[in-house]
Amino acid sequence: MRSRTTSAPATTSPTESRIGTVLIELSTPGIIYVFFRQKWIILGCLSFFLFLAITYCLIATSRYQADAAVVVNLNRQLTGDVAGDRSAAQTQAGTDELVNGYTLVLQSDELAAEVINEVGFDKMYPHLYEQQVAPKTWSLGEFLGLHGKTPMESAIYRFTTKDIKIEILKESTVIRISLFNPDPQIAKRALGVLIDRYLEKQGKIGRDPQLAFVQTQVAIYKKQVADAQAAMEAFQTKNHISSMDEETSYLLKQRSDLETQLATNKVRMEEDQRRSTALTDQLKTLKQTVDLHQEDRDAALDAARAQLVDLQVRQESLSTGFGPNSPAAVETRAQIAKVQNFINSYPSRTPLVQSAPNGTYQATQTSLLQTQADLQGALKAQPALETQIQGITARLAERSHEQAAYQDLVREYQVGDENYRAYLQAVQQARIADDLNKSQGTTVAVYDPPHMKSSAPTRPRTALIVAGGTFLGLLFGISGAFLREFWDERLNTPRQVNALLGLPLLGTMADFDRPAFVPGERR
Numbered sequence: 001m002r003s004r005t006t007s008a009p010a011t012t013s014p015t016e017s018r019i020g021t022v023l024i025e026l027s028t029p030g031i032i033y034v035f036f037r038q039k040w041i042i043l044g045c046l047s048f049f050l051f052l053a054i055t056y057c058l059i060a061t062s063r064y065q066a067d068a069a070v071v072v073n074l075n076r077q078l079t080g081d082v083a084g085d086r087s088a089a090q091t092q093a094g095t096d097e098l099v100n101g102y103t104l105v106l107q108s109d110e111l112a113a114e115v116i117n118e119v120g121f122d123k124m125y126p127h128l129y130e131q132q133v134a135p136k137t138w139s140l141g142e143f144l145g146l147h148g149k150t151p152m153e154s155a156i157y158r159f160t161t162k163d164i165k166i167e168i169l170k171e172s173t174v175i176r177i178s179l180f181n182p183d184p185q186i187a188k189r190a191l192g193v194l195i196d197r198y199l200e201k202q203g204k205i206g207r208d209p210q211l212a213f214v215q216t217q218v219a220i221y222k223k224q225v226a227d228a229q230a231a232m233e234a235f236q237t238k239n240h241i242s243s244m245d246e247e248t249s250y251l252l253k254q255r256s257d258l259e260t261q262l263a264t265n266k267v268r269m270e271e272d273q274r275r276s277t278a279l280t281d282q283l284k285t286l287k288q289t290v291d292l293h294q295e296d297r298d299a300a301l302d303a304a305r306a307q308l309v310d311l312q313v314r315q316e317s318l319s320t321g322f323g324p325n326s327p328a329a330v331e332t333r334a335q336i337a338k339v340q341n342f343i344n345s346y347p348s349r350t351p352l353v354q355s356a357p358n359g360t361y362q363a364t365q366t367s368l369l370q371t372q373a374d375l376q377g378a379l380k381a382q383p384a385l386e387t388q389i390q391g392i393t394a395r396l397a398e399r400s401h402e403q404a405a406y407q408d409l410v411r412e413y414q415v416g417d418e419n420y421r422a423y424l425q426a427v428q429q430a431r432i433a434d435d436l437n438k439s440q441g442t443t444v445a446v447y448d449p450p451h452m453k454s455s456a457p458t459r460p461r462t463a464l465i466v467a468g469g470t471f472l473g474l475l476f477g478i479s480g481a482f483l484r485e486f487w488d489e490r491l492n493t494p495r496q497v498n499a500l501l502g503l504p505l506l507g508t509m510a511d512f513d514r515p516a517f518v519p520g521e522r523r
Contacts, residue, residue, distance in 0.1 A: 038481030045477030046470065053469030062457035064184035066191040068447035070198070072099055072173040101172050102444065103166045106177065106198055112159040113152070115196050119190045124181065125155045164194075174447055180459055184452055191450040202444050214426040221420035229411035235409060239402055248399055255392040262385040265378050272375035274320055278313045279368035286361040301346050305360050308339045 035042065105111065122129040132151040149157065163176040177195065181187035311332055318329040 034481055034485045038484055041480045041484060042477035045480060046473035049473035050466065050467040053465045057168060057460055057462045057465055060460040063180040063182050063459035064187050065453040065458040066179045066187040066450055067176065068191050068195055068450040069174055069176045070101055070195065070444050071447040072175065073443050074444060075151065095173060099168055099175065103168065103447050105201060106166055107160050109156050109160060111194065111197055111201065112156045115190055115194045116155055116159060118193050119186065121155065123186055124190060128155045153499055169478050188450050188452055195446060195450065200443060214430050217423040218420065218427055220425055221416055224416040225420050226414065228409060228416050232409045232413060235406055249394055251396050251399065255389060258385055258389045258392065262389065265381055265385060269375060269378040271317055272371050272378060274316050275313055275371045276368060276375060278316045279364055279371060282309050282364050283361065286364060288361050289357055302359060303341065304339050304343050306363060308336065308343065308362055311336045311339060334344050
């Protein structure tokens with residue numbers, strides 16, 4: 001049996017982890033103890049992955065690497081800038097985009113097919129060549145109508161995706177090209193052919209001026225720009241406009257002013273109607289002539305009555321416009337009450353027999369006539385304002401259609417002008433290309449001729465693969481060791497017994513399952 005211990009209550013420290021009923025020590029001694037106990041799992045995983053790595057290195061086809069480099073000369077790049085000024089396309093982002101365009105030609109299927117055919121299909125890919133020359137046999141996929149790649153297509157795919165590596169050096173226009181092949185001589189020769197055919201193809205691309213075509217296009221788009229500009233001017237003359245935006249803004253402002261006048265005129269009409277009604281009711285309560293009683297000839301009483309009429313008219317307007325409970329309406333009612341009390345409390349006089357025209361009646365009648373005249377003027381102005389607003393609204397709608405048509409003309413002019421400028425720049429580019437064509441110039445040059453990187457194979461990368469196998473073996477081995485230790489419910493150390501039982505440690509005893517002495521065994 002295992003050693004037995006007794007220990008006191010204890011708590012799990014921050015460097016310990018409990019899984020189930022077993023305490024795992026995360027300290028350095030505890031980790032070393034786990035490694036020692038589970039060493040066969042770690043060694044087994046390490047051996048397995050190392051075996052896989054070494055086996056792959058032994059059975060993988062060794063490939064040699066040939067390197068070369070070309071440089072893109074942007075100073076001879078065919079831009080339309082004859083003066084040689086640096087444009088926005090020659091910033092770092094523009095330079096990277098241009099160089100990336102050159103790499104696409106290097107990775108094209110057409111160029112790969114030319115290299116394979118020139119070097120020899122049977123020399124570069126003998127196993128695929130054997131498939132091509134072998135007698136044709138029917139397969140299940142062909143019987144079902146499923147056609148795969150031909151041997152040449154497979155060779156091109158392998159060449160562009162696996163056997164060639166393109167790298168653009170950082171912050172430069174140098175393109176480094178690497179080519180891999182099991183035969184070092186074939187690798188070097190294929191890379192040389194690749195660069196030669198690439199320079200020829202790039203030269204054809206860069207030296208195809210098409211000067212006559214772009215000059216014809218320049219003339220066509222120049223005429224389109226002139227026609228579009230003439231159409232814009234004719235449209236402006238026909239519609240009597242100099243600026244669409246300014247006229248639209250003026251019409252909108254004019255309509256806004258008329259709408260404000262219309263709203264003000266409506267309010268004025270309502271006020272005049274209410275005032276006319278109040279004055280008419282007031283006239284009904286007055287007489288055209290009055291007896292010359294003493295109180296009627298009193299100037300204070302006449303003034304109080306006239307003030308009462310004005311206050312009543314004002315009260316009616318305030319109640320309608322601001323509400324009967326507004327402060328102004330309440331104050332006006334209070335003033336009406338005071339004037340009415342004054343008139344009621346005014347001492348009576350001895351009436352006289354003589355009569356005369358009523359001044360209050362005449363003043364009220366004059367106010368009524370003036371109010372009715374204002375009301376008639378407002379009523380006549382209302383249709384005129386509405387007609388003007390409708391006319392401006394219709395003009396704005398018409399102007400909106402005109403503006404849409406005008407915008408179409410503007411867009412046509414802009415498109416034509418943009419095409420004209422583009423082809424004008426293309427003429428300059430074609431002229432430069434024509435000069436380069438005469439001098440057999442190109443924008444790409446060989447920076448580093450094809451050469452072997454090493455006399456030894458560079459693929460597979462034995463050191464990297466073995467290191468990766470070692471890392472994976474240790475990773476899976478250590479993970480498996482800890483996983484097994486976590487799920488092991490046996491108590492293996494005094495510290496685990498102490499933490500689990502919570503009793504003080506008194507001592508340990510040896511494992512009695514194994515005899516202390518075995519005959520014939522060396523001690």
